[in-house]
Amino acid sequence: MSLQQQVLPLTGIGSRDTGQYRGDHLLVAEMVERGSKVLDVGCGDGDLLQLLEARGIDGRGIELSREGVNRCVAKGLAVVQGDADTDLVNYPDDAFDYVILSQTLQATRQPRVVLENLLRIGRRAIVSFPNFGFWKMRLQLLVGGHMPRTENLPATWYDTPNIHFCTIKDFVQLCDEINVKMERAVALDMYGRPLRVNLPWWFWNMFGEQGVFLLSRAGQSR
Amino acid sequence: MIPAEPYVQAGFFYGLISVRKHLREEAGAEMTNVQSIPSPSVHTEERAHEADHPSSLVAAFGVDQPLRLDCGVDLSPFQIAYQTYGQLNGERSNAILIFHALTGDQHVANVHPVTGKPGWWETMVGPGRPLDTDRYFIICSNVIGGCMGSTGPASTNPATGKLWGLDFPMITIPDMVRAQAMLIDRLGIETLLCVTGGSMGGMQALQWTAAYPERVFSALAVACSTRHSAQNIAFHELGRQAVMADPDWRGGRYFEEGTHPHRGLGVARMAGHITYLSDAALHRKFGRRMQDRDLPTFSFDADFQVESYLRYQGSSFVERFDANSYLYLTRAMDYFDIAADHSGVLARAFRGIQTRFCVVSFTSDWLFPTSESRALVHALNASSARVSFAEIETDRGHDAFLLDVPEFFDISRAFLQSAGTARGLAKGGRPT
Numbered sequence: 001m002s003l004q005q006q007v008l009p010l011t012g013i014g015s016r017d018t019g020q021y022r023g024d025h026l027l028v029a030e031m032v033e034r035g036s037k038v039l040d041v042g043c044g045d046g047d048l049l050q051l052l053e054a055r056g057i058d059g060r061g062i063e064l065s066r067e068g069v070n071r072c073v074a075k076g077l078a079v080v081q082g083d084a085d086t087d088l089v090n091y092p093d094d095a096f097d098y099v100i101l102s103q104t105l106q107a108t109r110q111p112r113v114v115l116e117n118l119l120r121i122g123r124r125a126i127v128s129f130p131n132f133g134f135w136k137m138r139l140q141l142l143v144g145g146h147m148p149r150t151e152n153l154p155a156t157w158y159d160t161p162n163i164h165f166c167t168i169k170d171f172v173q174l175c176d177e178i179n180v181k182m183e184r185a186v187a188l189d190m191y192g193r194p195l196r197v198n199l200p201w202w203f204w205n206m207f208g209e210q211g212v213f214l215l216s217r218a219g220q221s222r
Numbered sequence: 223m224i225p226a227e228p229y230v231q232a233g234f235f236y237g238l239i240s241v242r243k244h245l246r247e248e249a250g251a252e253m254t255n256v257q258s259i260p261s262p263s264v265h266t267e268e269r270a271h272e273a274d275h276p277s278s279l280v281a282a283f284g285v286d287q288p289l290r291l292d293c294g295v296d297l298s299p300f301q302i303a304y305q306t307y308g309q310l311n312g313e314r315s316n317a318i319l320i321f322h323a324l325t326g327d328q329h330v331a332n333v334h335p336v337t338g339k340p341g342w343w344e345t346m347v348g349p350g351r352p353l354d355t356d357r358y359f360i361i362c363s364n365v366i367g368g369c370m371g372s373t374g375p376a377s378t379n380p381a382t383g384k385l386w387g388l389d390f391p392m393i394t395i396p397d398m399v400r401a402q403a404m405l406i407d408r409l410g411i412e413t414l415l416c417v418t419g420g421s422m423g424g425m426q427a428l429q430w431t432a433a434y435p436e437r438v439f440s441a442l443a444v445a446c447s448t449r450h451s452a453q454n455i456a457f458h459e460l461g462r463q464a465v466m467a468d469p470d471w472r473g474g475r476y477f478e479e480g481t482h483p484h485r486g487l488g489v490a491r492m493a494g495h496i497t498y499l500s501d502a503a504l505h506r507k508f509g510r511r512m513q514d515r516d517l518p519t520f521s522f523d524a525d526f527q528v529e530s531y532l533r534y535q536g537s538s539f540v541e542r543f544d545a546n547s548y549l550y551l552t553r554a555m556d557y558f559d560i561a562a563d564h565s566g567v568l569a570r571a572f573r574g575i576q577t578r579f580c581v582v583s584f585t586s587d588w589l590f591p592t593s594e595s596r597a598l599v600h601a602l603n604a605s606s607a608r609v610s611f612a613e614i615e616t617d618r619g620h621d622a623f624l625l626d627v628p629e630f631f632d633i634s635r636a637f638l639q640s641a642g643t644a645r646g647l648a649k650g651g652r653p654t
């Protein structure tokens with residue numbers, strides 16, 4: 001697919017610094033232009049925001065858990081307590097250059113509405129999510145006959161916050177449906193490394209543990 | 223039990239002693255004796271002296287510099303009593319202005335000249351504390367309308383030579399802030415690194431950002447709101463009515479008539495104090511425990527510890543606070559509504575603002591509940607302001623902002639450090 005582009009080396013971060021950051025965070029940070037204004041929805045403990053601020057990006061965050069918010073604020077980050085499902089409506093149109101939803105889409109009640117809001121508030125959105133089509137997931141369901149659990153998704157079916165799992169294929173379909181343009185797509189393997197770009201979608205959907213998408217509103221060239 | 227609340231605990235135990243002493247004085251009284259708030263031991267003249275000649279720094283503004291009040295009156299001459307801590311750096315970029323709450327004053331981090339108690343925010347302000355006096359230059363002034371040295375109803379009206387009393391013009395939160403801005407001008411400070419306060423102090427911090435956004439680099443607004451709710455106005459009205467129902471209030475002229483409405487003011491404080499706590503905190507501290515007895519006395523004596531505690535709060539308050547000042551300041555809070563000053567749209571008050579905000583609320587605060595802070599945060603988001611918002615879990619109610627709550631300290635410290643870094647302050651408070 002033509003939209004799959006080569007992952008470029010990170011600029012602005014020395015190679016010795018990259019070890020402390022998660023692979024998907026590094027990939028997301030690399031997609032954000034310097035000097036831009038970013039909202040990180042579901043920012044957790046603020047690791048990605050810290051990475052962005054280190055790159056001279058004006059980062060803000062929303063986090064659902066009180067503990068997460070307080071840890072972020074105690075790091076000096078601009079984070080507010082809020083819910084992606086209910087609080088995004090309070091943000092005006094075009095308030096940010098990028099809105100990031102990192103590993104959170106599957107935990108929202110209305111992923112489609114959230115996605116639409118992301119691209120209303122931000123000119124671009126960066127969405128990463130665990131790929132439920134990953135071979136380990138498929139194998140556990142097919143052979144084990146039980147709901148899949150992995151290192152990154154250790155919760156049991158009855159206490160998981162993840163209520164809307166999808167595969168990379170599902171997500172691409174949704175983007176087509178709501179007329180969202182995929183500017184860039186990357187699949188990361190189980191070690192957090194990007195898969196080769198010249199591989200077909202079905203391969204990504206099987207061997208990508210997570211997908212990272214840079215999205216923009218269709219019909220707009222910004 | 224709890225080393226974390228020396229102020230409240232000390233007050234409580236002192237309360238036991240004072241109530242017992244009071245009981246002895248009333249020895250021989252009938253079984254159904256009724257204890258009301260004892261009259262203050264500090265003489266009225268001493269308080270009046272503090273109102274005109276405070277044990278603080280004083281900025282006096284002559285007739286050429288009137289304070290234009292919202293009610294249309296020019297207050298002139300007037301004075302502002304204030305305290306400072308730490309050193310202002312050469313670039314004048316490390317100044318933090320603290321605002322006190324309704325019954326607080328400028329004595330943030332020093333022994334109080336009237337009560338002899340520690341400063342009201344010594345947990346937050348001092349060397350190595352979140353508001354680090356080794357790093358920042360900290361200012362706190364008594365609000366206009368107060369009774370600890372800034373011009374208010376307890377001050378002498380130079381035109382008559384008598385105390386202002388109810389002749390004092392009605393003041394608002396924006397009036398307080400306008401006066402503070404004149405003080406900051408006088409101190410030669412263009413931009414404040416931070417404005418901060420809790421409750422009525424938080425209201426002033428927000429009013430600063432709305433009125434002088436370019437002069438405020440950051441704002442830490444704690445347990446407050448952009449407007450006073452109907453319930454809060456109702457409680458204030460209860461307090462005012464208690465004061466005015468006291469025959470010793472004498473239409474506000476108690477000083478001339480040699481009386482003091484200590485009963486009414488004490489009751490107002492008791493009612494107010496309940497709103498500063500929470501059901502859980504009262505239950506934890508007192509429960510239904512009896513005061514120095516095992517069985518009820520079948521009288522209106524303070525059988526329960528919680529009664530003894532409240533009576534202590536009432537009686538210690540009247541020692542240091544002026545009744546008319548209480549009327550004026552509660553009224554100022556009632557009138558406060560930032561959105562109303564901006565066509566009813568709160569976000570308009572903060573349009574394009576560059577100030578960095580940190581909003582903090584406490585889960586058990588029912589006077590300024592989290593929903594009020596959240597409404598503020600939504601308005602700030604709509605204005606694309608840089609805002610942090612943390613709700614801290616505690617059962618200590620509204621008063622939590624005055625107590626030892628480590629999570630609150632960590633957040634305050636980090637917020638100020640990040641503001642300082644953004645403004646180019648190095649560790650020592652000097653620009654890098």
